Amino acid sequence: DAGVTQSPTHLIKTRGQHVTLRCSPISGHKSVSWYQQVLGQGPQFIFQYYEKEERGRGNFPDRFSARQFPNYSSELNVNALLLGDSALYLCASSLPDRAGNTIYFGEGSWLTVV
Amino acid sequence: AQSVTQLGSHVSVSEGALVLLRCNYSSSVPPYLFWYVQYPNQGLQLLLKYTSAATLVKGINGFEAEFKKSETSFHLTKPSAHMSDAAEYFCAVRDQAGTALIFGKGTTLSVSS
Numbered sequence: 545d546a547g548v549t550q551s552p553t554h555l556i557k558t559r560g561q562h563v564t565l566r567c568s569p570i571s572g573h574k575s576v577s578w579y580q581q582v583l584g585q586g587p588q589f590i591f592q593y594y595e596k597e598e599r600g601r602g603n604f605p606d607r608f609s610a611r612q613f614p615n616y617s618s619e620l621n622v623n624a625l626l627l628g629d630s631a632l633y634l635c636a637s638s639l640p641d642r643a644g645n646t647i648y649f650g651e652g653s654w655l656t657v658v
Numbered sequence: 659a660q661s662v663t664q665l666g667s668h669v670s671v672s673e674g675a676l677v678l679l680r681c682n683y684s685s686s687v688p689p690y691l692f693w694y695v696q697y698p699n700q701g702l703q704l705l706l707k708y709t710s711a712a713t714l715v716k717g718i719n720g721f722e723a724e725f726k727k728s729e730t731s732f733h734l735t736k737p738s739a740h741m742s743d744a745a746e747y748f749c750a751v752r753d754q755a756g757t758a759l760i761f762g763k764g765t766t767l768s769v770s771s
Binding site: 548577579584585586587588589592599600602634636644646647648649650651652 | 690692694700701702703704707709710748750752753755757758759760761762763764
């Protein structure tokens with residue numbers, strides 16, 4: 545079975561531009577989360593979606609937004625990119641939303657803002 | 659609020675030596691705790707998790723961790739290090755709302771021959 549898949553794997557954007565990152569969860573998983581991992585740090589929670597509804601939001605500005613589609617795939621959008629948005633963006637999925645469920649991560653999308 | 663602290667940003671061991679990576683947690687409710695490993699330029703892979711069942715949790719690749727409530731610790735161990743264990747290791751706790759993982763800053767494990 546395919547794991548969590550993310551696209552693109554690498555991209556370079558200019559300050560002020562917009563970026564869209566995409567994620568397909570493991571088949572049967574209805575919960576999708578997004579994390580930002582800056583070099584040398586642990587991942588930071590951005591959003592969680594379950595059954596197409598936002599269930600949690602981390603401490604990120606409104607430039608960050610996300611959505612989940614009927615097939616449970618998800619997009620993360622970041623507007624007005626800043627140099628500090630350069631990071632590895634990780635998507636994760638899990639079965640129905642229970643705290644003890646394992647969260648599975650994708651390989652990530654490397655975003656470089658220049 | 660939940661949090662985790664990983665003691666030691668870098669741990670170096672010789673091949674065949676004991677691996678001990680330290681994690682202390684803070685939680686106002688019974689915690690769900692996780693250890694993930696990240697190899698260079700890759701995503702996170704779950705090593706093991708504690709969900710209030712057995713306090714000694716066995717994971718993949720020979721790793722295990724013991725939940726000690728009195729010490730608020732969840733240290734990761736492996737009896738004998740292998741070169742392939744060299745990676746970044748993250749301890750995480752599920753937040754109180756159950757929506758997010760809160761990660762520590764990570765510990766880089768180096769293994770020398």
